[in-house]
Amino acid sequence: MENNTITIHDIAKALAINSSTVSRALNNSDRVSLKTKKKILDKANELGYQRNLLASNLRRNKTNTIGVIVPRISRYFFSSAISGIEKTAFDKGYNVIICQSLEQLEREENLINTLAANRVDGIIISVSMETLNYDHFDGLKKNGTPIVIFDRHCDLPDRNNVLLDDFVGAFEATNHLIEQGCKNIVHFSGPKNLNVYRNRLKGYKAALEKHEIPFRENLVLNSRLMQEDGTKLAEKVLRLPESIDGIFSANDVAAIGAMQYLKKKGIQIPKDIAIVGFSNGPTSAVMDPPLSTIDQSGGEMGELSANLLFEHLNVESVKREPKTIIVKPSLLVRESSKKRG
Amino acid sequence: MENNTITIHDIAKALAINSSTVSRALNNSDRVSLKTKKKILDKANELGYQRNLLASNLRRNKTNTIGVIVPRISRYFFSSAISGIEKTAFDKGYNVIICQSLEQLEREENLINTLAANRVDGIIISVSMETLNYDHFDGLKKNGTPIVIFDRHCDLPDRNNVLLDDFVGAFEATNHLIEQGCKNIVHFSGPKNLNVYRNRLKGYKAALEKHEIPFRENLVLNSRLMQEDGTKLAEKVLRLPESIDGIFSANDVAAIGAMQYLKKKGIQIPKDIAIVGFSNGPTSAVMDPPLSTIDQSGGEMGELSANLLFEHLNVESVKREPKTIIVKPSLLVRESSKKRG
DNA sequence: CTGTTAGCGCATTCAA
DNA sequence: TTGAATGCGCTAACAG
Numbered sequence: 219m220e221n222n223t224i225t226i227h228d229i230a231k232a233l234a235i236n237s238s239t240v241s242r243a244l245n246n247s248d249r250v251s252l253k254t255k256k257k258i259l260d261k262a263n264e265l266g267y268q269r270n271l272l273a274s275n276l277r278r279n280k281t282n283t284i285g286v287i288v289p290r291i292s293r294y295f296f297s298s299a300i301s302g303i304e305k306t307a308f309d310k311g312y313n314v315i316i317c318q319s320l321e322q323l324e325r326e327e328n329l330i331n332t333l334a335a336n337r338v339d340g341i342i343i344s345v346s347m348e349t350l351n352y353d354h355f356d357g358l359k360k361n362g363t364p365i366v367i368f369d370r371h372c373d374l375p376d377r378n379n380v381l382l383d384d385f386v387g388a389f390e391a392t393n394h395l396i397e398q399g400c401k402n403i404v405h406f407s408g409p410k411n412l413n414v415y416r417n418r419l420k421g422y423k424a425a426l427e428k429h430e431i432p433f434r435e436n437l438v439l440n441s442r443l444m445q446e447d448g449t450k451l452a453e454k455v456l457r458l459p460e461s462i463d464g465i466f467s468a469n470d471v472a473a474i475g476a477m478q479y480l481k482k483k484g485i486q487i488p489k490d491i492a493i494v495g496f497s498n499g500p501t502s503a504v505m506d507p508p509l510s511t512i513d514q515s516g517g518e519m520g521e522l523s524a525n526l527l528f529e530h531l532n533v534e535s536v537k538r539e540p541k542t543i544i545v546k547p548s549l550l551v552r553e554s555s556k557k558r559g
Numbered sequence: 560m561e562n563n564t565i566t567i568h569d570i571a572k573a574l575a576i577n578s579s580t581v582s583r584a585l586n587n588s589d590r591v592s593l594k595t596k597k598k599i600l601d602k603a604n605e606l607g608y609q610r611n612l613l614a615s616n617l618r619r620n621k622t623n624t625i626g627v628i629v630p631r632i633s634r635y636f637f638s639s640a641i642s643g644i645e646k647t648a649f650d651k652g653y654n655v656i657i658c659q660s661l662e663q664l665e666r667e668e669n670l671i672n673t674l675a676a677n678r679v680d681g682i683i684i685s686v687s688m689e690t691l692n693y694d695h696f697d698g699l700k701k702n703g704t705p706i707v708i709f710d711r712h713c714d715l716p717d718r719n720n721v722l723l724d725d726f727v728g729a730f731e732a733t734n735h736l737i738e739q740g741c742k743n744i745v746h747f748s749g750p751k752n753l754n755v756y757r758n759r760l761k762g763y764k765a766a767l768e769k770h771e772i773p774f775r776e777n778l779v780l781n782s783r784l785m786q787e788d789g790t791k792l793a794e795k796v797l798r799l800p801e802s803i804d805g806i807f808s809a810n811d812v813a814a815i816g817a818m819q820y821l822k823k824k825g826i827q828i829p830k831d832i833a834i835v836g837f838s839n840g841p842t843s844a845v846m847d848p849p850l851s852t853i854d855q856s857g858g859e860m861g862e863l864s865a866n867l868l869f870e871h872l873n874v875e876s877v878k879r880e881p882k883t884i885i886v887k888p889s890l891l892v893r894e895s896s897k898k899r900g
Numbered sequence: 901c902t903g904t905t906a907g908c909g910c911a912t913t914c915a916a
Numbered sequence: 917t918t919g920a921a922t923g924c925g926c927t928a929a930c931a932g
Contacts, residue, residue: 222701222702223702223909225908225909226910227909227910235918236918236919236920237909237919238910238911238912238918238919238920239917239918239919241909241910241911241912242911242912242918245911249917249918250917251917254917254918266698268675268676268698268702269676269909269910270617270676270678270910271676271677272613272616272622272678272910273617273908273911273924274909274911275910275924276613276614276617276908276909276910276924276925276926277909277910277911277912277923277924278910278911278912281613290638291633291638291657292632292635292639294633297631297632297633298633300632300659315656315657316656316657316658316659318641318657332612334609335610335611335612336612336613337611337612337613357607360563361563361609362563564925566924567925567926568925568926576902576903577903577904578903578925578926579903579904579905579926579927580901580902580903582925582926582927582928583927586927592901592902595901610925610926611924611925611926612926613924613925613926614908614927615925615926616908616926617908617909617910617924617925617926617927618907618908618925618926618927619908619926619927619928620908
């Protein structure tokens with residue numbers, strides 16, 4: 219409401235010097251004598267000066283800030299990715315603005331606009347499920363703000379991607395289940411428009427093929443990435459004619475929902491079911507039945523994304539070379555899961 | 560890198576009008592004719608104009624942005640609180656900047672400084688575990704930036720607080736366990752310097768007292784809020800001379816860690832143990848054994864915090880009246896938990 | 901309804 | 917090493 223903010227001019231006036239000297243001192247320039255520098259810093263402290271980054275950023279045309287947009291910060295994969303990004307950004311002296319799109323395209327568009335309007339230096343994003351094209355990125359592209367898209371595929375050329383090798387992950391997960399003795403493996407999949415889920419399905423098929431298990435279309439159950447959807451999935455599983463002895467879920471959220479539903483109903487989950495998902499949250503190990511997981515290694519992907527972004531930040535936009543980084547997933551087998559085989 | 564950004568002057572020049580008219584049009588002022596407004600908006604669109612909020616905010620001395628600092632965004636309570644805040648903020652036309660202190664005072668201080676330097680209009684914070692005093696809030700106070708502290712207590716007067724009634728929550732949780740037939744109830748507590756944990760301990764004691772169960776100091780196990788600490792807790796529980804038939808955990812993270820450890824060791828968790836925690840995350844229902852929880856109602860606390868902040872945003876700082884809001888927690892008993900009795 | 905003018909707070913050029 | 921002057925992009929008086 220009120221406006222008793224101290225500016226560099228106030229400091230300058232108090233010391234009978236020029237504000238540009240104050241500015242230099244506060245930026246630790248070596249073009250100001252140690253003596254006056256000290257005098258200035260002391261006075262700044264005394265007056266309770268607080269720099270105005272709005273003004274500074276406007277003047278420098280640079281904010282030293284990057285924006286991160288993820289569907290939901292509460293998902294373990296994303297929060298660990300954010301940690302990775304923050305770590306890297308911190309080392310380079312950058313601030314991070316975290317935003318969540320809640321899987322809504324409209325929110326994503328708004329966020330991108332707001333970040334752009336606030337002149338972030340770059341953006342790292344995992345696009346929402348509703349995002350089918352990348353038109354809303356065009357503005358950023360035009361004014362040369364680098365973007366890194368991680369986790370979810372972007373088909374367009376000319377983009378920076380940091381992705382998990384979904385095919386390999388799905389293959390290994392399914393393969394693991396088969397080696398445990400599973401024969402009738404349900405596959406929880408996600409929205410068909412997402413590349414991720416298509417590739418995971420391919421990996422699932424490939425593993426079946428390797429072991430000469432026939433692929434059955436009816437064992438592939440699609441859903442959105444909401445916990446409520448797990449209920450429907452669970453009901454579908456219970457209605458299947460086959461006796462299911464394994465689930466490969468490419469959709470951890472829905473999988474959790476399904477387990478929750480079964481448990482609430484008091485339905486004993488068949489002993490031989492193992493659930494294999496892509497997100498390795500802190501609670502996965504205490505779940506019943508235990509999970510084996512393909513670790514999505516969020517932290518690593520976050521760091522890689524940030525590094526890729528910073529690479530581009532330091533290069534004129536015309537000279538930037540888009541790059542795609544593929545991360546190999548790793549299978550984590552739970553002790554207690556092994557015993558079920 | 561480059562600088563081909565369009566400003567309102569470019570639009571003005573292209574239309575041979577004045578930039579202040581453009582500014583008004585873009586802000587949808589009614590002091591500009593519909594005809595020119597349309598002309599301006601079209602041209603802005605055509606040129607790919609993107610407003611510079613740095614400049615706008617600097618000029619208006621207002622950012623329409625609030626900062627939120629939480630220890631970790633991945634904790635369910637905090638991410639749901641953030642959702643509540645975002646919902647409220649969105650309705651009022653505010654942006655939200657999310658930050659995590661990772662429970663480190665130094666990070667918290669830096670974040671507050673950065674937010675202040677970026678001239679956020681207000682801050683909502685749940686302080687880190689290392690935060691023992693509130694000196695780093697003084698700068699904000701001086702320049703009249705309102706602050707709301709939620710979740711963790713602040714002893715100082717003159718502060719806005721949104722808190723959970725920890726005593727009642729702990730009392731009800733423990734009472735629930737006793738009514739299930741538990742007699743030897745371990746209490747997982749948190750850092751002793753936090754008011755929260757002291758009050759929860761009091762509630763635990765009060766419930767024991769009500770049922771004339773003697774309080775035993777050795778059943779109270781302290782730890783930090785890290786999952787690794789759960790391991791130590793579990794080991795301590797196993798070494799206790801009493802046969803434990805209930806756990807009241809005021810520290811959900813550590814509790815999960817403990818369960819994880821026991822499971823990994825293949826130790827059968829005694830049938831009659833129930834864990835009661837304060838965070839009602841999406842996975843709690845599939846955990847084994849199932850949990851009854853005192854719902855911390857993060858969403859509600861977030862909304863209340865945001866509303867309190869906005870109340871203060873619209874009042875001169877001298878006229879603001881600090882307020883403390885206490886939220887009543889609610890007990891959620893799991894179906895499967897009831898049966899154990 | 902539109903134009904003129906001034907300045908938010910800062911960093912940077914150019915002179916001294 | 918310091919000062920003077922300029923302008924980043926925008927909004928808000930005030931005047932017309």
